[in-house]
Amino acid sequence: MAEIFRRSRVVQAWLAGTRYLLSQNSLDSRNIILEIASPQLITAEDCNVIKNVDKALKGKNSHRSVLTAAGTIFPQRLYEHHGRPAWYTHYQTIMKRSKAPNTWGTYALRMIDRKESNGTPFNPLEKIINKLSDVKQQKSRYKAAYELGVCDPNVDIANVLNGEGFDLPTYNPIQDRHKLMGSPCLSHVTFKLMNDKLDLTAIYRSHYYAERALGNLIGLAQLQAYVAKESGFEVGVMTCISTYAKLDNGLGGVKAARSLLKSLPID
Numbered sequence: 001m002a003e004i005f006r007r008s009r010v011v012q013a014w015l016a017g018t019r020y021l022l023s024q025n026s027l028d029s030r031n032i033i034l035e036i037a038s039p040q041l042i043t044a045e046d047c048n049v050i051k052n053v054d055k056a057l058k059g060k061n062s063h064r065s066v067l068t069a070a071g072t073i074f075p076q077r078l079y080e081h082h083g084r085p086a087w088y089t090h091y092q093t094i095m096k097r098s099k100a101p102n103t104w105g106t107y108a109l110r111m112i113d114r115k116e117s118n119g120t121p122f123n124p125l126e127k128i129i130n131k132l133s134d135v136k137q138q139k140s141r142y143k144a145a146y147e148l149g150v151c152d153p154n155v156d157i158a159n160v161l162n163g164e165g166f167d168l169p170t171y172n173p174i175q176d177r178h179k180l181m182g183s184p185c186l187s188h189v190t191f192k193l194m195n196d197k198l199d200l201t202a203i204y205r206s207h208y209y210a211e212r213a214l215g216n217l218i219g220l221a222q223l224q225a226y227v228a229k230e231s232g233f234e235v236g237v238m239t240c241i242s243t244y245a246k247l248d249n250g251l252g253g254v255k256a257a258r259s260l261l262k263s264l265p266i267d
Contacts, residue, residue, distance in 0.1 A: 002031035007267060008038050010217045011046035013240075015267035018209050021247035022258060032207070032245040039200075039221035039238035049264050053214055056251040056260055061211075064250065069215020072106040073186070074223040084230055088112050088123060107186050107219075110150050124148055125227075128191065132198070132231035146191035150184055186216070191227060197236030200224040207242035210257060211250025216240075 005016040013034040021027055042050075050066050057064040070076070078094075079087045092113055099105050111125040128146050135141050185206050192199040202220050207213055221238055228235045251257040 002033055003029060004033045004035065005267075006035045006037070008036070009041050009043065009046060010036055010039055010221055010238075011042065011049050011214070012036075012267045014209070014214045014217055015049070015261070015264060017213070017242075017245065018247060018257075019261055019267070021209055021245060022254070022261060024247075027247040027254065029245050030243060032242040034217070034240045034242075036217075036221075036238045036240075039217075040225050040235060045265055050214070050218075052260065052264065053251070056256065057211065060250055060252050064211060066215040066218065069212045070219035070222065071108070071215075073108055073216060073219030074226060075108055076219075076222045076226075079226060084129075084226075085126065088126070107150055107184060110184075111148060111189075111223075129227055129230045132191070132193075132227065132233065135193070136232045141193055143193045144190070146193075148189040148191070150186050150188060185212075189220075189223070191224075192236075193233070194236055196233065198224065198228040198231070198233040199236040199238070200227075201239040201241065204240070204242045204244075206244040206246065207240075208246055208248040208250060209242075210248045213242075213245075 003017075003020055005013055005020070007013040007016060013036050017032050017034055020032070021029060054065050054067075057066065075087065075091055078091055081087075082090050091108065095105055095109050099109075112123045113121060114124055115121055125148060128148055131146060185204050185208070186202060187205045188203045190201050190203075192201070200220060200223070202216075204216075207216070217238075217240060220240065224238055225235055247254075247257065251260055
C-alpha cells in the first residue's frame with residue numbers, strides 16, 4: 001500500500017517520510033509519495049533543519065551534505081552565476097575534470113548531455129524548455145508531453161546488481177524528445193502543465209532517505225523552478241514517488257536518526 005504525505009514545503013515532506021520509515025521494523029517501504037504544494041519555499045525553521053541534517057551527514061561522511069546531493073540534480077549556483085545557456089558548457093567542462101573513472105556521472109549531466117545514435121550530442125533539458133516555450137505561445141496546450149529520461153538503457157541495464165529494483169526505461173530521448181505526445185536511483189522526471197502552472201513528478205527506483213533524499217528534493221525543486229522560469233510558466237506542485245524507500249545509516253544509524261528527528265520540528 002502506498003503512503004502519501006501532502007505538505008506545503010520540501011523539508012516538511014522529508015520529515016514526514018523519514019519519520020514514517022523510522023516507524024517501520026525494517027526501516028523501509030514501497031511507494032512513498034510526497035506531494036509538495038510550494039516546493040521552492042524554505043523558511044528559517046527549514047534552514048535550521050537543513051543545518052542539523054548537514055551536521056549529522058558530515059559526522060558520518062565528511063564529503064556528504066544536503067547541497068551536494070541537490071547539486072547532482074541541478075547546479076543552482078552555476079546557473080545563477082552563468083545563466084542559460086552558458087551554464088551547460090561550464091558544467092560539462094567541470095564534469096570532464098571531476099567525474100570519477102568508470103562512473104555514470106550525475107543526474108544533471110545526463111539531463112543535458114546525451115548522444116544521438118550516430119554520436120551527435122544533444123541536450124534533453126534544453127529541448128523541454130524549448131517545447132514549453134513554444135507551447136506557451138499557443139492557445140491549445142498539451143498538458144503531459146514533457147518527459148526527461150534520466151535512465152540510459154545502454155549503460156544501466158547491465159548484468160550488475162548495484163541496488164534494489166530493476167529499471168525498464170520506456171522514454172527514449174533520442175526518438176521521443178521532439179514529440180508532444182509520446183541504474184541510477186532517479187529513474188524519470190516528468191513535467192505537467194496544470195492550470196497554467198508547471199508541475200514536476202520524479203520517480204525513484206530506490207531512495208535513501210537519510211543520506212540523499214532531502215538534498216534530492218531540494219535539487220528537484222530547483223530544477224522545477226529553472227524550467228518554469230526559463231519557459232515562462234509559474235511553478236506548480238512537486239511530487240516525488242519513491243517506489244522503494246530506505247532509512248539508511250547516513251545520519252549515523254537508527255539511534256542517531258531517532259535522536260535527531262526528536263529534536264526537529266513536527267512536520
